[in-house]
Amino acid sequence: xxxxxISNPSVAPDFARSGPRRIEEGDAIALITNxxxxxxxxxxxxxxxxxxxxxxxxxxxxxxxxxxxAEIRRANPxxxxxxxxxxxxxxxxxxxxxxxxxxxxxxxxxxxxDATLDWQRMSGSHLAITPTGQIRVGDSGSLKxxxxxxxxxxxxxVLFALPLEAGWLSEPQHLKQLIAVIDRSRHPVxxxxxxxxxxxxxxxxxxxxxxxxxxxxxxxxxxxADIVGFDALAHGALASAIGSYPSLRRLNPVGQHGxxxxxxDLSPHMLVADMLRFVRSTHMRRDWFAGVAAIQCFCMVCxxxxxxxxxxxxxxxxxxxxxxxxxxxNLYSKYVNLDQAKRRALWANxxxxxxxxxxxxxxxIGRPVKIPADLLAWAS
Amino acid sequence: xxxxxxxxELLEALRLSRGLTQVQISDATEISQATLSKLESGQAEIxxxxxxxxxxxxxxxxxxxxxxQDSVAPARIFHRKHKTTPQTAIRKVGAELALARxxxxxxxxRQRTILRRYDLDGGFNSPQEIALLLRDELGxxxxxxxxxxxxxxxAGAVVLRWPLETIHVDAVASWEDDGLPVILIGAHVPxxxxxxxxxxxxxxxxxxxxxxxxxxxxxxxxxxxxFLLPGECLRVEWPINxxxxxxxxxxxxxxxxxxxxxxxALDLSLISEREYRAWNINLSTTGMHRREPEPTQRENxxxxxxxIHAALDSGxxxxxxxxxxxxxxxxxxxxxxxxxA
Numbered sequence: 001x002x003x004x005x006i007s008n009p010s011v012a013p014d015f016a017r018s019g020p021r022r023i024e025e026g027d028a029i030a031l032i033t034n035x036x037x038x039x040x041x042x043x044x045x046x047x048x049x050x051x052x053x054x055x056x057x058x059x060x061x062x063x064x065x066x067x068x069x070a071e072i073r074r075a076n077p078x079x080x081x082x083x084x085x086x087x088x089x090x091x092x093x094x095x096x097x098x099x100x101x102x103x104x105x106x107x108x109x110x111x112x113x114d115a116t117l118d119w120q121r122m123s124g125s126h127l128a129i130t131p132t133g134q135i136r137v138g139d140s141g142s143l144k145x146x147x148x149x150x151x152x153x154x155x156x157x158v159l160f161a162l163p164l165e166a167g168w169l170s171e172p173q174h175l176k177q178l179i180a181v182i183d184r185s186r187h188p189v190x191x192x193x194x195x196x197x198x199x200x201x202x203x204x205x206x207x208x209x210x211x212x213x214x215x216x217x218x219x220x221x222x223x224x225a226d227i228v229g230f231d232a233l234a235h236g237a238l239a240s241a242i243g244s245y246p247s248l249r250r251l252n253p254v255g256q257h258g259x260x261x262x263x264x265d266l267s268p269h270m271l272v273a274d275m276l277r278f279v280r281s282t283h284m285r286r287d288w289f290a291g292v293a294a295i296q297c298f299c300m301v302c303x304x305x306x307x308x309x310x311x312x313x314x315x316x317x318x319x320x321x322x323x324x325x326x327x328x329x330n331l332y333s334k335y336v337n338l339d340q341a342k343r344r345a346l347w348a349n350x351x352x353x354x355x356x357x358x359x360x361x362x363x364x365i366g367r368p369v370k371i372p373a374d375l376l377a378w379a380s
Numbered sequence: 381x382x383x384x385x386x387x388x389e390l391l392e393a394l395r396l397s398r399g400l401t402q403v404q405i406s407d408a409t410e411i412s413q414a415t416l417s418k419l420e421s422g423q424a425e426i427x428x429x430x431x432x433x434x435x436x437x438x439x440x441x442x443x444x445x446x447x448x449q450d451s452v453a454p455a456r457i458f459h460r461k462h463k464t465t466p467q468t469a470i471r472k473v474g475a476e477l478a479l480a481r482x483x484x485x486x487x488x489x490r491q492r493t494i495l496r497r498y499d500l501d502g503g504f505n506s507p508q509e510i511a512l513l514l515r516d517e518l519g520x521x522x523x524x525x526x527x528x529x530x531x532x533x534x535a536g537a538v539v540l541r542w543p544l545e546t547i548h549v550d551a552v553a554s555w556e557d558d559g560l561p562v563i564l565i566g567a568h569v570p571x572x573x574x575x576x577x578x579x580x581x582x583x584x585x586x587x588x589x590x591x592x593x594x595x596x597x598x599x600x601x602x603x604x605x606x607f608l609l610p611g612e613c614l615r616v617e618w619p620i621n622x623x624x625x626x627x628x629x630x631x632x633x634x635x636x637x638x639x640x641x642x643x644x645a646l647d648l649s650l651i652s653e654r655e656y657r658a659w660n661i662n663l664s665t666t667g668m669h670r671r672e673p674e675p676t677q678r679e680n681x682x683x684x685x686x687x688i689h690a691a692l693d694s695g696x697x698x699x700x701x702x703x704x705x706x707x708x709x710x711x712x713x714x715x716x717x718x719x720x721a
Contacts, residue, residue: 137649138611140509167649172595173602174647176503184504195649202653253649 002330003307005295006360008274008353010346013330017337018054023080025126026157028188029219029238031057031080032127036332037241038325039084039224039248043318045072047244050301050322052329053078055336057126059223059241060084061248069124083120085131088163088192092254093133095141098149100131113149117158128158130187134194134254137167138174143181151186159221160187163251166199169208179215188219188238194251196259200228206377213237224250227276231378233335234347242328244321245269246278266312268320270297271327275361276354277372281320284308292365299326351379385422387445389452389478390706392420394438396475399468409433444706450485452478469547473564476542477554481562483705484538487716488687493536493560494518498586500599507599510587511606522610524634528575532582533683537561539578540681544568553581561585571678572637579604609634611648614641618650624662628674635676639663688716 002012024030037057040047044060045068051058057080060069065083073081087100101116111119117128130150135142143162150160162182168174182189191212193199200209209228213220213236222232222240226249229240243249246269252258269278272295284294285308294306301323310316331350335343354375361369395405402420406413411430418424428442435442494517498510515521518535525531529539537560544552544566550573555561563581565574583603588596617633619626622645624638631638642663646656663669691701702712 136611136615137647138506138508138606140506165649167647170649170653171602171647172598173503173506173508177506180502180504195652197652204653 002298002327003272003274003295005364006272006274006357008276008350008357010349010353011273011276011331011334013333015052015054015333017333018052021054021078023078023126025080026121028127028157028159032159032188032219032221032239034336035080035239036329036335037082037221037223037239038328039241039243040325041243041245041248043244043321044068046318047322047325048072048076048079048081050325050329051076051079052333055332056329057082066123073124080126081124082127082129082159083123083125085120085129085161087131087133088129088161089134089251090254091131091133093135093139093142093146095139095145098132098135098142098146100133114153114155117153117155121157128155129190130158130161132161132163134163134251135165135168137165137171140177143178147181147184151184153187156187158187159190160185161190161192161223163192163194165253166193166195166205169193169200169205169212170202172208175208175212179212182212182216182218182220185218188221189216190221190223192223192225192251194253196252196256197250198226199250200225200374203373203377206231206374210235224248226250226278227271228374228378230276230331230335230347230350234344236340244324244328245317266317268310268317268324270307270310270320271324271331272307273327273331274354275357276350276375276378278324281308281310282312288361288365288369295361295364297323299323299330301326347378351375355379383449384425386448386450386452388420388422390444390448390482391416391434391438393452393475393478393482394440395420396471397479398438399472400438405434405437408437439708439711440706441703441708443703447703448706450482452482466547473544473547473549473552474554477552477562477564479706480538480540480542480564481554481556481559483707483716484540484562484684485559486704487684487691487701488538488560491536491560495535495537495555495561495586497589500587507583507587507603508606508611511583511603512610514582514586515607515610522613525575525608526635527679528578528608528635529679529681532563532578533681537563537582537585538681538684539563539565540684541565541567550577551581553585555585565681571676572672574678575608575635575676576604576637576640579607582607605640605644605647609636609641609644611644614644614648615650618645618648622651624668624673631672632674637676638668638672685717 035055035057037059038047038051039061040058041061048058059082061084069081069083091100099113101111101113116131120128132146168178200206210231213232219238222229222237225232225240225242229242233240247258265280265282267281269280271278289308294308296304297307298304301319310320334346338346355371358369358371402413402416405416411426415424415426419426431445432442435445498513499505518531532539542564544564545568549566550569551563551565553561553563563578565578569577580600583600584592587599587603617630627638627641631641642656642659645651688701692698698709702709705712
């Protein structure tokens with residue numbers, strides 16, 4: 001049992017499926033396969049130690065990532081660590097320059113793409129990521145230029161990053177082209193979408209996202225995802241990488257900030273795994289459990305405390321994000337070593353189980369709770 | 381092509397274009413249906429008196445059946461399929477399009493088109509890319525298209541306004557391998573929609589080679605959107621705080637409806653899905669969905685009527701031109717002169 005009040009038996013952790021494992025450094029597909037990845041930002045030094053050594057890995061994000069990497073590795077030698085290049089969030093791709101070649105300060109001239117990836121590896125990243133700039137919706141020139149550049153690389157330690165405006169999922173022709181481009185990649189694709197809010201918010205985009213993973217024939221990682229990463233996993237994704245807080249579960253478009261309904265509310269979004277959703281602590285406290293006992297969480301971070309207890313201070317936010325990291329690994333533990341059909345069946349059971357938690361919660365609080373559109377779409 | 385075969389195809393095209401069945405023709409002319417069937421497939425011959433009777437019934441000069449040399453095979457047409465559109469109506473328009481193609485070829489004296497076909501390569505090339513390529517090849521760059529009909533006509537396509545309301549389609553297009561692309565625009569189509577409809581049919585013509593599937597309809601839509609207003613241009617021109625007032629100049633410049641502009645903005649991620657819904661509610665509640673401010677001016681085809689007038693001015697008689705089009709002069713006038721005036 002993870003929570004009181006609600007129960008979704010299909011999400012119960014099963015760590016017996018995984019065992020000790022070495023890091024397949026430099027081999028992208030081997031390293032990514034059968035691992036759940038986390039996108040770790042400001043609290044990377046606190047989150048990585050919480051990851052499960054036999055099944056988890058981390059993408060380290062932000063300016064401090066290279067600085068902290070060595071320290072984090074020393075403390076967690078069995079966790080794969082990959083540094084996200086800044087190009088993904090700070091640069092618009094063009095048809096002539098799809099990649100932002102990060103400069104080696106000691107060199108007078110720009111490095112080649114190959115040398116940039118070598119530099120990432122020398123900085124300690126277990127894999128390299130192409131520094132692809134964000135690609136505007138319909139900018140086929142940049143998309144194809146990035147493909148050509150990546151395909152020219154003759155190495156197996158690279159992930160071909162595709163940071164795309166969310167509109168690529170809205171228009172069937174763009175989606176078709178995206179699938180065709182991914183299918184021509186020599187490398188596993190690190191796929192992410194940009195938006196000021198949830199990029200895969202609508203049912204239409206959820207369907208398109210699923211269609212993409214169902215149709216592509218090249219390994220693709222659902223990167224900077226939320227729970228939709230599990231839907232991707234169930235429909236063909238090689239892996240997913242989920243962030244512990246909202247801005248790590250998407251990319252903001254270059255030069256823009258995310259949109260929040262209530263920017264004053266800084267309390268953490270807590271993963272309620274049985275419901276397959278993140279819910280802000282404040283929301284649960286005010287809207288769900290104002291007049292009844294809050295549900296308790298028995299994960300290794302919460303240890304039986306109420307799931308709505310956290311407020312907006314930094315220390316409390318960190319606790320909430322740590323809960324999320326642990327809950328994501330728990331959720332993934334059942335997927336280890338499952339074939340595609342079994343993953344899909346497991347996800348189907350988990351989504352049905354999540355739907356069943358709503359009547360349980362409603363009975364407890366005495367009024368209806370709206371089921372999110374994404375859960376309805378996943379369960380369909 | 382054998383004269384028998386060409387004559388049979390003309391007979392079938394005329395019959396279908398008049399909305400008649402073989403049985404009805406048989407009843408009216410006392411030529412057996414079996415004979416008519418063989419005639420249409422070029423496998424029989426009848427005497428001149430019977431050809432005269434057929435010509436009389438179908439409203440064309442008798443000479444039509446003797447002069448015809450070229451194929452009038454039913455055109456492969458692209459059109460938005462409607463469940464309610466009867467197949468007979470579709471065949472009728474296909475026949476009309478085939479006749480129009482034949483007549484136009486004769487009137488324009490084997491004009492050539494500079495349009496070509498493009499390969500979508502299983503989706504690797506997008507309709508939007510092809511739209512931009514075609515823009516470049518037509519010398520349009522990334523500027524607004526003032527008169528789309530004129531652009532199409534100067535590229536060698538034939539555009540005709542046509543009564544298509546009965547089959548509930550806005551336009552049909554056909555492009556046989558050895559001929560000119562022909563686009564029939566429904567006479568009922570409002571000016572605001574006409575440009576998009578023409579661009580849609582152009583997309584079919586340059587990208588597809590068979591009856592359009594649902595997928596191909598979406599491809600033609602995507603082509604049309606990009607051809608009329610390249611995404612990179614709308615990104616630059618989309619107002620920071622978009623409102624009806626700030627979008628009117630954009631609408632005027634690019635000749636697109638507000639509804640189409642807002643849809644483009646969504647497709648380009650310039651607005652969110654929430655904002656798109658709000659826009660649609662606004663356009664709907666203010667009645668602008670039906671009647672937009674500053675409606676687009678209608679564009680009229682002129683190339684064919686100009687060619688006909690030039691021929692008339694140079695001394696060719698109306699009778700002669702009508703005869704070359706296998707028509708009586710009055711129908712010729714109604715079809716090619718008054719309609720495009």
